[in-house]
Amino acid sequence: MTSKTDTADQALTLGDRVQTDRVHTSLYTDPAIFEAEMDKIFSSTWVWVAHASEVPEAGSFKNTYIGRQPVIVVRDRKQKVHVLLNRCRHRAATVCEGKKGKINSFVCPYHGWSYSLDGALRGVPHPESYADQLEKGELGLVSLRVEEYAGMLFATFNNDVEPLVDYLGPAKKWMDLFMKQGGGFPVKVQGEHRFRFPGNWKIQLENTTDAYHFPLVHKSFLSSVDKQTEEMLDFVTGTGYVEDLGNGHSVMVMIPALVDLEAELDAPIPERFAALADELRAEGTPDDEVRRIVRAVGGSGFNLNLFPNVACSMAFFRVLQPISVTETEIHHAVITMDGGPQAANQARLRMHEHFQGPMGFGTPDDSEAWERVQKGSSSGQDLWIMLNRGLAGEKETADGRASDVSAETGMRAAYQQWKKLMTA
Amino acid sequence: MNTELITQVSAFLWQEADMLDHGEYAPWLESWTPDGLYIVPIDPLETDFANTLNYAYDDAAMREKRVARLCSGESISTSPVPRTIRSVSRFRILTNDGTNVTVRCAQNLREFRKDVLKHYSADITVDLVRSGGSFLIRRKIIRLINSTDTLQGIGYIL
Numbered sequence: 001m002t003s004k005t006d007t008a009d010q011a012l013t014l015g016d017r018v019q020t021d022r023v024h025t026s027l028y029t030d031p032a033i034f035e036a037e038m039d040k041i042f043s044s045t046w047v048w049v050a051h052a053s054e055v056p057e058a059g060s061f062k063n064t065y066i067g068r069q070p071v072i073v074v075r076d077r078k079q080k081v082h083v084l085l086n087r088c089r090h091r092a093a094t095v096c097e098g099k100k101g102k103i104n105s106f107v108c109p110y111h112g113w114s115y116s117l118d119g120a121l122r123g124v125p126h127p128e129s130y131a132d133q134l135e136k137g138e139l140g141l142v143s144l145r146v147e148e149y150a151g152m153l154f155a156t157f158n159n160d161v162e163p164l165v166d167y168l169g170p171a172k173k174w175m176d177l178f179m180k181q182g183g184g185f186p187v188k189v190q191g192e193h194r195f196r197f198p199g200n201w202k203i204q205l206e207n208t209t210d211a212y213h214f215p216l217v218h219k220s221f222l223s224s225v226d227k228q229t230e231e232m233l234d235f236v237t238g239t240g241y242v243e244d245l246g247n248g249h250s251v252m253v254m255i256p257a258l259v260d261l262e263a264e265l266d267a268p269i270p271e272r273f274a275a276l277a278d279e280l281r282a283e284g285t286p287d288d289e290v291r292r293i294v295r296a297v298g299g300s301g302f303n304l305n306l307f308p309n310v311a312c313s314m315a316f317f318r319v320l321q322p323i324s325v326t327e328t329e330i331h332h333a334v335i336t337m338d339g340g341p342q343a344a345n346q347a348r349l350r351m352h353e354h355f356q357g358p359m360g361f362g363t364p365d366d367s368e369a370w371e372r373v374q375k376g377s378s379s380g381q382d383l384w385i386m387l388n389r390g391l392a393g394e395k396e397t398a399d400g401r402a403s404d405v406s407a408e409t410g411m412r413a414a415y416q417q418w419k420k421l422m423t424a
Numbered sequence: 425m426n427t428e429l430i431t432q433v434s435a436f437l438w439q440e441a442d443m444l445d446h447g448e449y450a451p452w453l454e455s456w457t458p459d460g461l462y463i464v465p466i467d468p469l470e471t472d473f474a475n476t477l478n479y480a481y482d483d484a485a486m487r488e489k490r491v492a493r494l495c496s497g498e499s500i501s502t503s504p505v506p507r508t509i510r511s512v513s514r515f516r517i518l519t520n521d522g523t524n525v526t527v528r529c530a531q532n533l534r535e536f537r538k539d540v541l542k543h544y545s546a547d548i549t550v551d552l553v554r555s556g557g558s559f560l561i562r563r564k565i566i567r568l569i570n571s572t573d574t575l576q577g578i579g580y581i582l
Contacts (some may be wrong), residue, residue, distance in 0.1 A: 099572070191466065191477035194574040220499035224489040329574055334477045342475065349477050354486070359464060359479045361493055364501035364577030 018419040020412070021388035027418075028200040028377040028385070034325035041308050041421050042067030042322070046147070046154040046167050048310035049073050049083055051317060053151065053188040053338065059102045059117060065321050066155060071144065072096045072106070073153065076117040083155035084119045085142035095141065106141070119143045150175040151187060152310070170399035171249040174304045178312040180261040181335065183296030184289065188338035189317065190349070192331045193357030197367045199374035201322040202414070204330060207366060208303050208311040208318060209252040209410025211236055212389065217369050221361040224354070228271045240301075240405030242390070243397060248307025248417025250410030254314075258301025265291045273297060279343045293337070293344050298351065305410055307417050316352060326374060332356040332363070387411050426517065433527050433552065434515050436559045441512045441531075444581050447505070449491040452581075453484075457553055457560045462487055464566045464582060479571070479578075494580065502579035506537035518549070525552045525559070531566070533582065545569040546582065 014033070017024035027033060047066045050073040054062045061074040063086065070086040072095075086094045088108040095106040095115060105122065106115040114123040119141035124134060144155040147164035149172060154164050165172065179187050197204075207213070215222065215236055222230050235254040242252045253259060257267075265288065269277045273294045280290045299315025311318040319331040334352040336345040355362035377385075390407020403409045443452045456462075464479040473481055482490060494502055510533040518526040528549045535542045547567045552559040566582045568575075 193466075193477070193479070195576060196574045197576070217500065220493045220496055220502075223496060223498060224493060346474055349475070350481060353478055353481055357479050358575040358578045359582075361489070361499075364579055365499050367577050368501040 013423075015419055015423045018415045019384075021391055022384040022386050023415050025377050025383050025385060026381055027202060028374060029325065029381070031325045034200075034322070036422060037322070037418075038067040040424065041418065043069075043157045044421060044424075045158065045161060045308065046156050046164055047308065048152060048306065048319065049146075049155045050081075050153045051151055051187070051189045051333070052081070052148065052153060053186070054100065055081060055153075057102070059104060060100075061096060061103055062100045063096060063098065066144075066157065067322065069157075070094060071155065072141075073155075074103070074117050080118070081146055081148070081153055082118050083144040083146045083153075084115075085144070087142070088113055089121065089139040089141065090124075115141050150179050167247055168249065168306070169247060170245045171247075171251070171304060171306060174245070174251050174302065175312060177260060177302075178300050178304060181296045181299050181315065182337050183261070183293040183340060183344065185337035185340040188336050189333045190336040190345075192319075192333040193352075193360070193363070194329065194331050195358050195363065195367065196323065196327060196329045197370050198327055199370045200325060200377075201320050201328040202418075203370045203373050204318075204320045204328055205305070205308065205414055206408075206411045207370065208305045208313055209242055209250050209414075210406075210408075211240070211242075211252055211254060212406040212408075213366075213369065217365045218362050220365065221355060224361055226272050232270075236406045238405060241402050242405060242407045242409040243402040244400040244409050244413035246400050246413075248414045249305060250413045251302055251304045252405065252410055253302045254405060255301030258298070261296045261300060262292070265295060267295070269294055270298075273347070276343055276347050280341055283341065283343070285341065293341065296337070297344050297347050299335075305414065307414055315348065316356065387415065426520070429517055429520060429525065430515055433517065433525060433559070434512075434529075436552070437512050437515070437527070437529065437550065440561075441510050445508050445510055447494075449495065449581075453487060453491060455561055456484065456487070457562045458484055460484065460487075460561050461563045462566075462581075463564065464568065464571075466571050468567060468571060473565075479568075479575075480582075490581065499579070501577050504537060506535050506580050508533055508535050508580055510534075512548070523554050524562075525554070526550070527552065531582075535578075535580070537579070542576070544578070544582065 049064050050062050055073055055075040058075055058077045061072050063072055072084045072086050075081050086096055088095050090111055090113050093108050093110040095108045112125040116122050121136045121139045144157055145159055146155045149164055149168055232255060240253040240256055244250050277290050277294050304312040309320050316335055317333040321329040323329055336348050357363055387408040390403035390409055394401050394403040462482040463473050465473055470476050493499055497503055510531055512529055512531050514530040516528050518528055531546045531548050533544045549565045550561060551563040553562050
C-alpha cells in the first residue's frame, strides 16, 4: 500500500466511506469511528433490550447493555417495563447484578441508597448530613424511553426519536409473522448461548442477511441433517429474496414456503418432525393442533434484521453487543412455545443446540469466518469491502427494494442507515 | 473407602480422556450405552437438562454426528483440528449398587489451535454401568466452571 493512497483515504469523510456498492475497510478497524458509533447510533436510536417474556412478572429484571452502557430492564408492580441506567446517582456503583432474576427494589451496595422498581429514589441512609438539601425527586435512576412491539422491547436515550412503530415501519409485519412460530402459544425466550468473536459488530450485522455463505461455511452442519432438510436449506439458487425495509431493517426470505406458519397447515409433515407429530398425537393432541405446532416448531423461513442490534433469525433472536472496535458479543436466545407441549419445546431446544452456541455445528464456523474478515481487514486501509452482489437485479417494491436471496441488499440497507445516523 | 473401585473407575475414565485427546473416536463412541447422554449444561444448578438449553445434549445419533463433523474437514472452525491435553483427577464415588456407579471428578483441559492457548476447567459427573470386565457410560455431565460466561468456539469433545 502506498503512503499516498493511505493519506488520500484518511481524508475521506465518514459519508464518503459508505458508497452504494461498497464500504471502506476503516469501518471495521478505526477506534475513532467505533467511538462515534456508540454516540451517534447506540445512544441515538431504538436499541432492542429484551423480549417481554424475559421479564414476565413484577420484579423480574434482566441486565443488558445499550452500546457500552449497562441498563436494567425491569417490570414494576403495575406491570410497566422500565429501562434504567444501572448506576447509583450517588457515586455511580451498579445497583443490580446478575444476568436475570427477581428483585423487590434496587439497593446500592456501597452506601445503601435504595430505588423502587420504577427507578425512583426511595431511601438514603443517614440523610441528616445533607441538611434537607438532597433533591430526592431529581435523583432517581436515569430512566430511558421504552416502547414495545410484538413482545419485543426497545429503549432509547434519545427522547426526540420517532415512535418505535414508525421506526420499525414495514418490518412490523415480519415481526408479526415471526411470532407465529409459537404455534398458537406465546413466544418465550428460554435461555441463550453467548459468545464473543474478535471482530467488529457490523461483520455480524451483515451476516444475518448473508445467504451466500450458508452452503460453504455451514457444509458440516448440512452434512449432519436429513436429506429433506438439506434440500430445504439449499436456498441460494432458490426463489427467495432480500428486501430493504427502510431505516436499516431488511428481511432475507430463504424458504418462501415457511413465511406464514399458519398457512398451508394441510401440507405433508416433514420427515424430521414425523416422530414429534406421532408423539403429540399419542398424547391426545388434536390433529389440527399437531399440524400447527409441527409447522411452527422449526421456525420461520426468513431472517429479519432490525438495525442496529437484533434479528429475528429463523427460530431464535440474534442479539449483538459491541465491546470494542475489534470485539463483539453475540447472544442467540432460544424461543419456545410458552405453555406448549413439552415434546415440541424439547425439539426446539435440541435444534438450537445443534446449530448454535460454542459447541453447535454452525456458530463456531461463522465465528471463524468473521474472525478472518477482521484479520484480513488489517491488511491495508485503501481497500474496500464489496457489497455489490445482487445490485444489478435490485427492483423497487411496495416496502423498499428487493433482489435475489443471496444479494447484499440487506447489508446495503444497514450501511445507508449507518451513514444517515453517523453524518446527522 | 473402596480403593479397588476407584482404581477401576479412574482407569476407565483415564482411558476415555486419552482417547479424546488422541482422536480415537470409534472406541469412544462404543464406550456408551445405547441410551447414553453426553451433556454440557449452561446453568450450574440445572438438573432438568432435557427441558433447558445446554451447550450440548447429545444422544447416540448426535455423538456420531459430532464425531463425523470433527473428522470431515468440512468445518473451518475445526480445521486445523484443535490439540487438547486433559487431566482428569479428584475421583469420588457418589453411588455404587454393584452394577451402576456414579463418579464425580475434575477435568482440566488445555486447548491449542492456531495461535491461541485456552484453558477449560470442569466438574464432571459420570453414570457408569458395569459391562464385561469394564464399564459403559450411561450419562456424562460436564459442568464448565465458566459455563455462564461468554465462551468462544469449542471445536472438540470436552
